[in-house]
Amino acid sequence: MAYADQYIDKLRKSGLRPTKQRIKICEVLFDAEKTFHFTIKELVKIIENQANIKVSLATVYNTVHAFMKKGYLKEIPLNASQSYYDTNVTHHHHFFDEEENKLIDIHQDDVDEVNIKRTIPGKKIKSVEVIAKIVSDNQSQK
Amino acid sequence: MAYADQYIDKLRKSGLRPTKQRIKICEVLFDAEKTFHFTIKELVKIIENQANIKVSLATVYNTVHAFMKKGYLKEIPLNASQSYYDTNVTHHHHFFDEEENKLIDIHQDDVDEVNIKRTIPGKKIKSVEVIAKIVSDNQSQK
DNA sequence: TAATACATTATATTAATTCTAAACTGTTGA
DNA sequence: TCAACAGTTTAGAATTAATATAATGTATTA
CATH class of the missing domain: 1.10.10.10 (Winged helix-like DNA-binding domain superfamily/Winged helix DNA-binding domain)
Structure with a gap:
């Protein structure tokens, strides 16, 4: 092996x-x-x-x-009763389907770099993650 | 009252x-x-x-x-043993200080609108949240 | 006021995570 | 080879957040 x-x-x-x-x-x-x-x-x-x-x-x-x-x-980062881990440690983001409790990757290229203008004295940013919650799109219920 | x-x-x-x-x-x-x-x-x-x-x-x-x-x-959205809630329901984001277990607001104006290019068929985005983890910036350990 | 519907509470339950202590394994050096 | 040691694994116990339950309480309606 x-x-x-x-x-x-x-x-x-x-x-x-x-x-x-x-x-x-x-x-x-x-x-x-x-x-x-x-x-x-x-x-x-x-x-x-x-x-x-x-x-x-x-x-x-x-x-x-x-x-x-x-x-x-x-x-x-999620509010679930259990912790979710990712073997993909490259910079990317996630959709979280609340109805099916499922995670979907969002490739880095599909999100513009998140630029945070605010800083905290004595602290540096270690990671930036975007979580986009998604739900069924029932267009009929418009 | x-x-x-x-x-x-x-x-x-x-x-x-x-x-x-x-x-x-x-x-x-x-x-x-x-x-x-x-x-x-x-x-x-x-x-x-x-x-x-x-x-x-x-x-x-x-x-x-x-x-x-x-x-x-x-x-x-956080990986903490307890759930954290926010009375501020307007669109904004958070720093999470991992060392002190503290949340700090990031005002909407301090982050460019997060634009996600990818879509999921049959689903719509309900919310987009940015979590930026921060840690001590020990410049001496450069 | 009686009947009903909803609330509150203490307590029990559940489930993820962490802790513990005993048994195990592998390495080192005499 | 083997004794000692350092680090591992494991089952099960402990912890803790969150949820469920069931008995008691309260308010509204007719």
């Missing part, structure tokens, strides 16, 4: 030893064809389906948090 | 009868000099401090949700 080294590298850089469980988590997160959004529960389910090894909730939480801290994963 | 009628009106329009408890909630929310951000817990604490009446958690949750549905309050 050619990717193994990348995973080991990511884990080490996140301050974690490369264990079976953590490498499995990496495979699911970073070996996917496309980037994707997930909750912890969903991630655990994917691992269970794919893997011959079991990974406990605690390990998944810990590993995801370590990756977040390092910037290998991103949390999506 | 000149505002009482407004509160009664807001409550009725939200489908709620104007009771002592609910009017007290209105006073705290809508009688403030400035708009503000709050969590349910904080709101309960403010009421306890100001009021001679006790309002249960359940009533606060129910009333806040009814106001949200009607658009008299807004929930701020």
Whole structure:
């Protein structure tokens, strides 16, 4: 498996030893064809389906948090009961479909750069995210 | 109290009868000099401090949700363990100070209109919010 | 006033997340 | 080889926000 080294590298850089469980988590997160959004529960389910090894909730939480801290994963700002994470850490934004509870990427090119004129003394901007809530467009109810 | 009628009106329009408890909630929310951000817990604490009446958690949750549905309050999209609400329902954005867990308004004029070029078939955009995370700017660590 | 509809409350429940402590694993160095 | 150690994993407990429940209370209507 050619990717193994990348995973080991990511884990080490996140301050974690490369264990079976953590490498499995990496495979699911970073070996996917496309980037994707997930909750912890969903991630655990994917691992269970794919893997011959079991990974406990605690390990998944810990590993995801370590990756977040390092910037290998991103949390999506939302008001949901569970946290949503994104394997796409490049600069982009999201639609959130409130009716279906689904996230859709908005590519960077589809939004003009958000330019905030106001500054806060002693603080710098770490990230800027746009969340656009969408709902059904019932034109008939016009 | 000149505002009482407004509160009664807001409550009725939200489908709620104007009771002592609910009017007290209105006073705290809508009688403030400035708009503000709050969590349910904080709101309960403010009421306890100001009021001679006790309002249960359940009533606060129910009333806040009814106001949200009607658009008299807004929930701020964030990844926090608790939900944050805003009495300012005009179009504006937020800084979120991750170190101090504090929200700061960004006035509409301080951000160019966010123009999203992408559309989703059958869906319309209900709201667009910008969250800018800020952290200490330690220039020395340059 | 009786009947009805809606409110309030304390408490129980649920569910995500975090914590804990015990068992486990792998590495190091004698 | 093996003992010691540092870091891991895990199941289950604890925590906490939010929601549901059901008993009691209140107000309105006829």
